[in-house]
Amino acid sequence: MVKIICQDEQKQAQEIFNEIQPKFDEIIVVSDQTDIDRFMAEIKFLKDKKKLLEEKRKSITGPLDEAKKNTQALFNPMRMAIDEAVNIRESGILIYRRRKEEEARAAEEKLRASQPKPKDELEEMDQQADIAKVNAGKAQVKGVTKYYSMEIVDAEKVPRIYLIPDEKGLNGIARVQKEKFKVPGCRLIIKEIIK
Secondary structure (H helix, E strand, O other): OOOOOOHHHHHHHHHHHHHHHHHHHOOOOOOOHHHHHHHHHHHHHHHHHHHHHHHHHHHHHHHHHHHHHHHHHHHHHHHHHHHHHHHHHHHHHHHHHHHHHHHHHHHHHHHHHHOOOOOOHHHHHHHHHHHHHHHOOOOOOOOOOOOOOOOOOOHHHOOHHHOOOOHHHHHHHHHHHHHHOOOOOOOOOOOOOOO
C-alpha cells in the first residue's frame, strides 16, 4: 500500500474546514429579506470554501491521476496485444466447433433420411442409438461456454412488458414544457434549487 504524505495541503485543508465548521451547527431561521441576504452571502462563502478544499484535493490527487494515466498508457498496448492473440485463438476454436457441429447435423439428417420408418419401438431405439453415435462425433471443447443474448429486429412486435420508458427523453421534454408537461403515466416534479 502506498501512503502519500502531503502534510501542507492536509493542514491547509483542515484549517479551511475548521473555519467553516461552526456554521454547520447554526440554527437557520428565515423571517425577512435581511435573513435571505445574509444566508445568500453565507452560501457563497461556503461554496467558495468548498472550492478551495477541492483545489487542495486536486493538488494531491492530480499527480496520482497523471501517474495512473501514464501507467495505463504503458500497459494498454501490451494488454491489447494479448487480448488480440487470445481472440484469434478463441475464434479458431469456435469456428472449428461450429464446423464439426454442422458436419454432425448433416450426418444425422443424412442418417435419418436413409433409414426407413421404424416398424416398432425396438427398431426406433436402434435408430436413435445410431444417431447418438453420430452425435458423439461433435467437437467437445473444454472451456467453451455458450452465452445467449438477443437483438431486436422489429421493435413493433416486442411485448409491452419488455419496453422500458425513455426517462432521459421524458425529462428533456419536462424541462422544455415546464408546467405544461402532460404525458400519460407521468407526473411532473418541480424542484427548487438555490444557486
